[in-house]
Amino acid sequence: MSDRYRLADRIVERIEELGEISETPGMLTRVCFSPEHRRAADLILGWMRDAGMAARMDEIGNAVGRYEGAQPGLPCLMLGSHYDTVRDAGKWDGPLGVITAIECVADLARRGLRLPLAIEVVGFADEEGVRFSSTLLGSSAIAGTFDKRLLDAKGRDGLTMREAVLAFGLEPDAIGRAARKRCGIHAYIELHIEQGPVLEEKDLPVGVVTAISGASRFRIELDGRAGHAGTVPMTLRRDALAGAADCIAAVERRCCGVAGLVGTVGQITAEPGATNVIPGRVSFSVDLRASEDQIRENTIARVLEDLREIAARRNLRLAIAKTHECGTVQCAVWLREQIAAAIKAGGHSVTELPSGAGHDGMAMADIADIGMIFVRCRDGVSHHPDEHTETADVEAAALTLLHFIENFKPHTEPRI
């Protein structure tokens, strides 16, 4: 047990060490194909080798380590997460999954344990999509769904992805070779901080993820009529902000009371934006997510119906633009059951929750059944320097993953 607590300590030490690799002093930012990407990859590949794995950087810059099973060349259980970050990031989002997986393998290796399957650990090169505004680059390359047209996308520094990949020392036209075959992977498992408050609220260190919620985003514009705040009677107003307030209430109302459904208005601007002028135009965002696509689609229909009714009643012009949509990715029930068993074995109650945030598993689902383990993070804070996970929770997470690995039973149903 004291050994295992040292396991958690080592994970935390490495989280700190990796968190030092940033393009900005005093602030963590690490984007793909940068010198920091290279330094971080070298560090992770070294840790993989120390853990007894064969390690290499693949064609898109993923750090890939392989721990052979009882015989070489067996299909693998793939564990992973990403090691790029958002700007001014926390240290835990991504690296916790990579480092914990490496330490679990190290624990097996220390004990000389070989399983009837290989274990691979992947640190994905880019999940956040900060540099090229396109997420899941690393996992989509492994899943074989990397879109080559992205190579022409330009980052903020003016370089295209193709130029950045070349400057990084990789061959853009070889990225397709990072793709893996479905038959070589039993399952993909990702351990990640929750980035939300549910586990904290339930006082649990870890939880089983049911699905990565699908999301739809909209940009809504309401046009009314600006006017003097003192001279236009209430009955003659076409106040775009009063209309937007009704819409915000409708989004909230339609999303309450349904498990796994959330709706958010995060951005709003009112023009002309003066204390003494009735807003003539308001623009706001709507973000709807649900762990089941049907629920999300029904909610979208109801919310848009509400918006149309509000705009008609208030004589406002309504413009609706869909800016993003992705469907729900389910975590496989057989993996959820094995994760739940591992959590129980650690003496914790099992709770299931959807992931409202996106993860590499979304891309990996194209090539493997996926499962996810969430780890409690302080105050549910993420994408922020205050992001934190207690060492005791790191321990619970590492032991859960280790128990899961050691007891992993591949899915027996035939694959189509």
Place this chain on the structure above:
Amino acid sequence: MSDRYRLADRIVERIEELGEISETPGMLTRVCFSPEHRRAADLILGWMRDAGMAARMDEIGNAVGRYEGAQPGLPCLMLGSHYDTVRDAGKWDGPLGVITAIECVADLARRGLRLPLAIEVVGFADEEGVRFSSTLLGSSAIAGTFDKRLLDAKGRDGLTMREAVLAFGLEPDAIGRAARKRCGIHAYIELHIEQGPVLEEKDLPVGVVTAISGASRFRIELDGRAGHAGTVPMTLRRDALAGAADCIAAVERRCCGVAGLVGTVGQITAEPGATNVIPGRVSFSVDLRASEDQIRENTIARVLEDLREIAARRNLRLAIAKTHECGTVQCAVWLREQIAAAIKAGGHSVTELPSGAGHDGMAMADIADIGMIFVRCRDGVSHHPDEHTETADVEAAALTLLHFIENFKPHTEPRI
């Protein structure tokens, strides 16, 4: 009648001519103590003299013209409005009242008509307060309520008002001498564009103002908790924007159905302001106006009670700061009656309405009973280059004011 239509044409010509005097080519901006102030004053003083008035610039830069009555030195009926503008202004807000009054006097003079009272026309130097963020400078100087401490206020160009007044060629310490005595003024009458849609809605060219509404303004802050739009369940949110939406609805609800009461949320900011982040902090303005102080005060109490209830229910921290307050200024009933009679004499229906915008009459009420005539303006638009009044409405306004002047009966009750 054709003569009188020429009266309206001349007013419109002069509106255009004065509207050319601007600090910015192609855009109307005219602030106090500027070269444009001087040029506009010279033009207006010339018009006053052409109309048979003795004209001078007073100690704060007002243009003051006097048309003596049957004997010299009689108390006056004072007519006026302002000739400064907001930035990127319309041509009508202020000048219409000054120029129409001058043309009415010119009409009397052409007919050789002398009344049993003097008529004074004042073009106020600063009503909008653009340069020193302090309104009603001209009228407060005449009312004897000019606050000398304002001389130390700095404008955007870095000059204090004292320096600006000196550079303009006036003596700051002499401003007190612009003050007039109550016993010398029978009443103050202002003709002004409505700056709102009520007369247009009622298809009337002119209306009687009942009062200049009092106004209270607040800055409201709601603090909740920012969070990931996907990972925080609806039940665990402290969404400051959802709370603000409830507050905006409450402001509107409390202000509907009461004549002369209006409430506006014109400014709003939500932080951090990202599509995928729950707003943790929202700041918004509330502007409440009513033609009766008691109604405004009752409404404030109810709205603030609503805001406190909403914040408590949603577990948001609420901060309320009052940023502005001024009481209602009533138009004297005896003047409203005489204005109504003049409107009727012109063949128009009489409608009464409050002024939700501020006017020089607010300051003049300290020294005289006040009355106001509103003139229809297109689409209710003001403080904008599109501000416009039809010539037919200018004619109706000029004839109303002329009829009022010719039939004016001073108040007979003893003054205290």
